[in-house]
Amino acid sequence: MTIPLHVLVTGATGRTGAIVVQKLQQRPGEFIVQGFARSEAKVRELFGTTDGFYLGDICNPDGLKVALEGCDALVILTSAIPQMKAPPQPGQRPEFIYPEGGTPEQVDYQGQVNQIDAARAAGVKHIVLVGSMGGTHEQHPLNRMANGNILIWKRRAEADLIKSGIDYTIIRSGGLQDQPGGQRELLVGKDDEWLAHPPEGIPTAIPRSDVAEVVVQALRAPSARNKAFDLISKPADTPGAVVTEDFHALFEQTTPGL
Template identity: 30%
Template sequence: MTRIAVVGGHGAVARLLHPLLVAAGHTPVALVRREEQADAVAALGAEARMLDIEAADAATFAAAFEGCEAVVFAAGGGPDGNTERKRTVDLEGSTKSIEGARLAGIRRFVQVSAMGVDEPVGDDTSPVWQAYVEAKRDADAALRASDLDWTVVRPGGLTDDEPTGLVEVGATVSRGSIPRADVAAVVAACIDDPSTVGAQFELVSGDVPVGEAIAAAPHPA
């Protein structure tokens, strides 16, 4: 049984991920900010631990990861219009998770990012969206530059539709959407597939079963 730390453990993707990790024989360790969130994730089979992503330093992240063998970064500042939180959550939350994993001696790290964040933003882009894109871009770059066994998952537009179990994966794919439940399934599959170490890929709904698609996930040259 492997403990998997999930940063942003009460987020929409994370709440769908926890039961999948349990079904695969793992113990999800959900890092949450509030006590009521702890009760919610415990009901999904996760072990809840308290962590304020914005206030904590890397050493505190490392302490929260104690006993875990892998980290999933699934946190996000959300569509709240708050430009600053894109930096403190989406970027600094990731970089502190990376350093926390290193301090805790954890090698495996899977990051949920977003499609197209390496592309330049247009002049008419809102400041909030620009901050979000830059935060995700820089967080991915920081993870790739680390010596961790990383995987970067970059989904398209997220929906609350029922999962299909069918996806399209590629270094780049055409713009599209994907149910959060299918993103969670891909993350769970990556955790248990060492061939995805060093892989970064975009992800939308498609016609290939998750396991088959992940096995063919592209790696950097």
């Protein structure tokens, strides 16, 4: 009998993180999943119980150490979240800030480094890190938002993960959509090549559920180990598109390194 993989998912109450947790919970023979989140209320709202969850802050390495004990794999889905300062007046652009202690440098860099260091100390064998495309484009709108350079900090953490010696899978998604998954052809790329030249002119976007499925499949497939890639999908109504079902073949198209 195969021994289930023990997985910790951080950012487990986020909009993508919650889907990852649910998908792993649906495979009890393959995975023992635990979530890590800050808000007990949000855990209860989404899952109805705190069983199987650790409550903590990724900026506190001690909490991560406890949560990672006995884990085989770690899925990192944490991210800084900008907040609108005030509703804009008609004709004005909205202004954003990051809350105290929640800047991209603190969350997307140091918080992820904390997770990587704690995982290495715990003997974790594989880290799946979900990031975003745009880390090579300093002027990307998300980098300019509140002058946080969020995608640049994310990419710095990705480089640290590669240097850590732990097997990694780095998934840089396009724009996330709240649409059903499992209905599209997925495409993998590298180095933000699609931001300037989208393949076949398609939008650089993807449903959250499809990103979550790629996370689950990356935990299962040896061909996803030590790979980093951009991830988007063709629109569901694209003529000639073939819904992605062979994830081994998808991961075979990806390459190591940033």
